[in-house]
Every structure is written in C-alpha cells, then in structure tokens.
Amino acid sequence: MAAVDVCDGDNLSALMCSDCETDEEVKWFCQECQLNFCDRCQAHHLRRKKSKSHSIVPMREAKYTQISESRRLCVVHPGMSIDYWCESCASVICIKCVPGRHKKHTWCAIDDFMGRTQKKIRDKTDEFREMWLKYRTAMSDDSRFSEYFTQCIARLNEDVNNQASILCQEVDKMKEDLLKEIAIFERKETLKKDKNQVGMKEDMTALNALITNTELELKCCDSASSLNVLSKRLSDQEGCFQCPEINRCHPPTLSIPEHFDQLKLVSLFGQLKYPSSTNLDEKVIYEVKAKYLKTKTTRKILALCVQDNGNIWVSFDGNRFLMLMDEYLGILKESCDTEFGVVSMSLYKNTDIVFTRFMDTCVQRLVSNGDRMMTIADLYPYYAKGVCVNNENRVLVCAVTSSTKTCKIVKMTGRGQILMEITNDAEREPLTLPYRIASVDGGELFVVDMATDDHRVICLDKQRDRLFSWSWRGEGVGSVDPLGIACDKNVCYVTDEINNRIYMFPKKNNTAVVLLDESTRQSGPRCITVDRKGCIWVGCNNGIILKIER
Incomplete structure (x- = not known):
C-alpha cells in the first residue's frame, strides 16, 4: 500500500463537496469519514453529534493510505468503487458520478485508459531513444568533419606560405592579413563546433536521464492519475529536444591568380573563396x-x-x-x-x-x-x-x-x-x-x-x-x-x-x-x-x- 496525497493541484480542482455535491471550492477533509467538504458543509459536519469530534484538516494536509486502484472507493459516493476514468477532468470516477457532473464528459473504463496511456508512454520513450541515436550519429559526423576541416586549414596555411616565399618584401603585409583571416575563420568554426558538441552532450545526457527515469517511474505507476501525470510530463519535455541539425560552413579555398598585376598586391595571393x-x-x-x-x-x-x-x-x-x-x-x-x-x-x-x-x-x-x-x-x-x-x-x-x-x-x-x-x-x-x-x-x-x-x-x-x-x-x-x-x-x-x-x-x-x-x-x-x-x-x-x- 502507498501513502497518497489526493490534494495536489489537479485533483483539488476536480473534487466536489461530498455533502452538497456543488462546484464550490473544496477546502476541508475529514480524516475519520474520508470525505471532503466546502466551508458551509464543514461547519455543518462539526455541529452533528456523531461527527463533532472528528478531525477535519485543510485539504492540503489531507493524506490517507490508498489500496490498489481497482479496490479504491469513490470519495463522492461512499461504497462505490472507481472503475472509470474521466478524460475531461483527468480524474477517476464511479458509475454514479457519470450522470452528474461528468454527464457530458468523455469517460472510459480505467483499464482501457491505463493500457492506452502505457502504450503512449512507451512510444514516446522509443522516440526519445531514436533521437538520442541521431545525436550520437551527428557527433560522429561532426568529428570526422573536424578532421577534414583541420587538414584544409593546414593546406591553406601551406599554400599561403609557399606563395609568399616567391614574393618581394612589399607583399608581407598582405600575407599577414590573409593568415590572420584564416585564423579568425578557423577560430570561429572551432568555437562553433565546440559549442555544438557541448550542447549535444548536454541534450544526450538529459535524454538518457529522461529515458531511464521514465522507465523506472513507469514500473512504479499503478494508478491512472500517476500515469496521466507521467504522460503530461513527457509531453512537456518533448519540445525541449529536437533532432540536431549541423549547418557547416565549408572551409575556404585559395584562388591562385593566373597573371600578376603590380597595381594590386592582393592578386599576388589570390582570394579566399567563402561559400x-x-x-x-x-x-x-x-x-x-x-x-x-x-x-x-x-x-x-x-x-x-x-x-x-x-x-x-x-x-x-x-x-x-x-x-x-x-x-x-x-x-x-x-x-x-x-x-x-x-x-x-x-x-x-x-x-x-x-x-x-x-x-x-x-x-x-x-x-x-x-x-x-x-x-x-x-x-x-x-x-x-x-x-x-x-x-x-x-x-x-x-x-x-x-x-x-x-x-x-x-x-x-x-x-x-x-x-x-x-x-x-x-x-x-x-x-x-x-x-x-x-x-x-x-x-x-x-x-x-x-x-x-x-x-x-x-x-x-x-x-x-x-x-x-x-x-x-x-x-x-x-x-x-x-x-x-x-x-x-x-x-x-x-x-x-x-x-x-x-x-x-x-x-x-x-x-x-x-x-x-x-x-x-x-x-x-x-x-x-x-x-x-x-x-x-x-x-x-x-x-x-x-x-x-x-
């Protein structure tokens, strides 16, 4: 048996007063009767001879021991077992609750709802697992591209230095500018790559933790309410992860001129071609x-x-x-x-x-x-x-x-x-x-x-x-x-x-x-x-x- 707090935010908004069955705000809970009351009915309950000594506490402090879901009784209609799930209210109900407040709501057997919700959670977990694999593939591709990028930068530096060796002293400044431009480009791309990898590692860690925690919580879920909460939490987390897209900027290449123009020293080096x-x-x-x-x-x-x-x-x-x-x-x-x-x-x-x-x-x-x-x-x-x-x-x-x-x-x-x-x-x-x-x-x-x-x-x-x-x-x-x-x-x-x-x-x-x-x-x-x-x-x-x- 598990200790259950039935007075969380979602359940509190769905409860009705056990006496008047109105939509007034439920604030009180009788520990002996296991009933919930509004302000007016709570005062009336304490005036009765049989119940004036009962312990009535605020709903936020109300806790009781819950047996398995199939044997729980309805808090609104004492003695009635809760066999149904109201999808409109996201709460469990008995057969007598249906003609009342839940008359126009969508409801189904609680076993059917639990089966559907468990399948939905498993599908979401599979989707997150596939996304994690995509992250791993993207990181592997990024590492290979980094090696290729480093080789291209090395060839660029070699080309610039070889070209500069045949030039006179007048073009030394242009050589320095080109090498500086390459270094800036390399630094920007390296920083971008490092930032992408850090972000992907963080996402992978979060995804792995989410998958592990979800599978553990799913094994412990034995109620429709807890399954619904877990499903909602997974749906909220879904937007935090997206398939990683790697937008890479191709390394520049050096265009060596076919002729020499003494008026333009820049043509002696050529130009870096950026995509x-x-x-x-x-x-x-x-x-x-x-x-x-x-x-x-x-x-x-x-x-x-x-x-x-x-x-x-x-x-x-x-x-x-x-x-x-x-x-x-x-x-x-x-x-x-x-x-x-x-x-x-x-x-x-x-x-x-x-x-x-x-x-x-x-x-x-x-x-x-x-x-x-x-x-x-x-x-x-x-x-x-x-x-x-x-x-x-x-x-x-x-x-x-x-x-x-x-x-x-x-x-x-x-x-x-x-x-x-x-x-x-x-x-x-x-x-x-x-x-x-x-x-x-x-x-x-x-x-x-x-x-x-x-x-x-x-x-x-x-x-x-x-x-x-x-x-x-x-x-x-x-x-x-x-x-x-x-x-x-x-x-x-x-x-x-x-x-x-x-x-x-x-x-x-x-x-x-x-x-x-x-x-x-x-x-x-x-x-x-x-x-x-x-x-x-x-x-x-x-x-x-x-x-x-x-």
Whole structure:
C-alpha cells in the first residue's frame, strides 16, 4: 500500500463537496469519514453529534493510505468503487458520478485508459531513444568533419606560405592579413563546433536521464492519475529536444591568380573563396572584368547616372549637389543645389537627369547641363522613391505613403503629365512596397519590392500583370536583401548591399546567378546603372565605383 496525497493541484480542482455535491471550492477533509467538504458543509459536519469530534484538516494536509486502484472507493459516493476514468477532468470516477457532473464528459473504463496511456508512454520513450541515436550519429559526423576541416586549414596555411616565399618584401603585409583571416575563420568554426558538441552532450545526457527515469517511474505507476501525470510530463519535455541539425560552413579555398598585376598586391595571393550558400552546386559566378575606381571621398554613393559621352553623375551621401565626373572619376563640375540628397536618378533624352530626393514627394529634372533644377511633378501625399526612364522617354516613379499602407507606380511624361498609375489593388496585388524600378526595351518593368520579411523583385508586363516574382528563396544564393536595380536589354542586375553581392537574371527566367560576390572585396554595393555600351557601373558605401565589363 502507498501513502497518497489526493490534494495536489489537479485533483483539488476536480473534487466536489461530498455533502452538497456543488462546484464550490473544496477546502476541508475529514480524516475519520474520508470525505471532503466546502466551508458551509464543514461547519455543518462539526455541529452533528456523531461527527463533532472528528478531525477535519485543510485539504492540503489531507493524506490517507490508498489500496490498489481497482479496490479504491469513490470519495463522492461512499461504497462505490472507481472503475472509470474521466478524460475531461483527468480524474477517476464511479458509475454514479457519470450522470452528474461528468454527464457530458468523455469517460472510459480505467483499464482501457491505463493500457492506452502505457502504450503512449512507451512510444514516446522509443522516440526519445531514436533521437538520442541521431545525436550520437551527428557527433560522429561532426568529428570526422573536424578532421577534414583541420587538414584544409593546414593546406591553406601551406599554400599561403609557399606563395609568399616567391614574393618581394612589399607583399608581407598582405600575407599577414590573409593568415590572420584564416585564423579568425578557423577560430570561429572551432568555437562553433565546440559549442555544438557541448550542447549535444548536454541534450544526450538529459535524454538518457529522461529515458531511464521514465522507465523506472513507469514500473512504479499503478494508478491512472500517476500515469496521466507521467504522460503530461513527457509531453512537456518533448519540445525541449529536437533532432540536431549541423549547418557547416565549408572551409575556404585559395584562388591562385593566373597573371600578376603590380597595381594590386592582393592578386599576388589570390582570394579566399567563402561559400555563400548551403547549396554550392546551384551557385554560379560569371567571369567578369571589374575595375575599381576610387573617388576622393569615402562617403556612401547613393545614385549613379552615366551619360552617352561616358561622363557620370554621382550623388554622395550628405551632399546637396551632384558631381559630374569623367570615366576615370576626375571631377568636371558640380550641379546646382538640389536642396536634399538625391537617392535615385536616370538619364532623360541623353542630356537631362530626372531624379528623386530623400523624403521628398516631388520628381525633379536637372537641365542646362546641371545648372538648373525644375520640378516636373508633385506626388503628395506619396513620397517619390525610385525613378527610371524607359525607351519611349516616359518617366516611371515608385511612390509610397509615409504609413507604407498604400503605394503605386506612376508613369508620366518628361513634363509631369501622368499617363498611368499601377496600384496595389486587392485583385492583383502585384506590389507591397515598391522601392526601386527599372525598365527593359520590351516594356516590362522590374521593381524592387521591400515586402516585409521577404524583399523581392517583381516583373510586370505592359498590362500591369505580374509575370513572375523572384524572392531568392530556394535559388541557391543564400540570404539576399535587394536594393539597387538596372536593366540592359533582356538582363536585370540587382545589388545586395548587406551581403556584398551583385546578381543577374534574364527577363524570362527567375533563376538567379551571382555576378560578383564578397570575394571581390567590395564594400556594400548600393546603386547600379548600365551605360550604352553595356558596361555596368556600381556605387559602393566606401566611395568606390566598380566598372564591370562582361
């Protein structure tokens, strides 16, 4: 026989007063009668001659010796054995309890419930055992990968040292930087591996203890209540363990250059190629020739616009004027005062510039070779964001309200006459938050849509219908945050300031490919434009302009 406390939190909420059988709170227990009472019935019980000397204690102190479950008697209906289990109340009941409080509850024979619960507990234990085996397999795989990783790091160090031995003293600093970069990468991955192993060991220990304790407790459980408590505890523990997933970053490799460029000491060593995606087979990097043109400032470049003669207008962060530079970034002149910073601009009729400014509702036009500015349209209450000019010399502007609940794309003439508006109507919903825009010769529009938690590029046809949407998810390029956009014939280019990459994809195919990634050492490619010759110009956050020739 076992000493049982029937007044735990779960049973207390399920008990009824033995006298009045109401739902009032049960607070008292008579040790002699083995009955439970509410406040009113407890006082009445003590007034009776036969029971006034009984020992009545608070329910929290009530304990009695319980015999086996099959011979227990109902505390509500004295003399009746408890043969049933109420699943709604999670308590044992007798046959007389069913028509009363448990009339509409789900109940079954107590033997059936105990059998089902025992099977459920055993199934859970088997699941935890399988999970423990997965942890053990993951740890074994992690150890083998650690050996492979160490060998790769050793080969990297050997390659760098061998390459440095044939170089002159001028490249010693680059050697030190590369070795330091490898060491940092190795330290990060080692710390990550150690942390993963510690976590997996702790989980395995906890799982092993849980399995052992559960099996021991299951052998001792001889009541439906105790089985139910054990089942609930196992269900609560289930969410604490998940199958271990090992996301490993592949070791970098050293790309040895095929030629030597005395102007770039970094090319004497090559570059460490870091994997940018978990699926490396789907990632494609095009062979391109990129020139790094350094301006005389390290300010962020907000917008670019290349003229037909090769000169380029540049907007720097914090400047209230545009800079006109030649193809070697020599300063030719400054424009008139634009009053606010220019965030997007496009060439209009080979000579003028249409542009939008930071937190401004107007679309501006720069004429007279940058000496005069004029307002062609005011989109209030919408803020003008991205702007472009199509092959018909029509101006296209992304417009959003301050609340970002409504947005549209406005098509207008160079004098500001509005021809068409594309809104985010309820039926088509092509737009969420248009930020930048570009147009191809066929009339299709490419829009950078800053949708919440899923920034994407949307392609719209002439009828304003969505052709396709490219969200980068599942494309094998990893995490992407698109910003700048430009089009050249049937190809669209997108910059990713956060991840230091430039992407491209054809007009009729929403599969992304990587044009340039972080191995080019670029710093935050922000804005992008394409000149008449097909050269790609990219403005970065550190004052560098990339000129890319494919």
